[in-house]
Amino acid sequence: MELGKPLKISDIIRELRQQLDLSQEKFAAKLGVSLRTINRWENGSTVPSQMALKLIEEMLQKMGKPGKTLVKEYLSKAEQREDS
Template identity: 50%
Template sequence: MAELVVRLRQRLKLTQEQLAARLGVTCPTVNRWENRKSRPSKLALKLIKSTLEQLGAEDLLTQYFPH
């Protein structure tokens, strides 16, 4: 999941702070995800998946959210 968060943030060209605001979490939370100190909650994962769907990021959806 850490790589997914980094790749999503890079695609959106957002800072950790900006991604945190978009997902409704704190910047330290995004930092912990990226540094593998914690994992996104189920709600955060739904928001991440929704963001990927909006971006049309099929490669990341297939890799991280297989059916």
């Protein structure tokens, strides 16, 4: 992940998938969505539904410290964008 670049939901999804060592196809199966959906999320052309975001949040929590670090980084970058 590039330093200094604002972190987007697409970045956190890609980072989570990579940290779980899952292909887009396997990640899609875990979330109950299509491969095309994961691809769109990671490309930033669409965003996850509220239900999908809840499942992603649960996956992050199960990761323990690495998941919490991702959430913290994502939220701090989002807050910085809102402040500017």
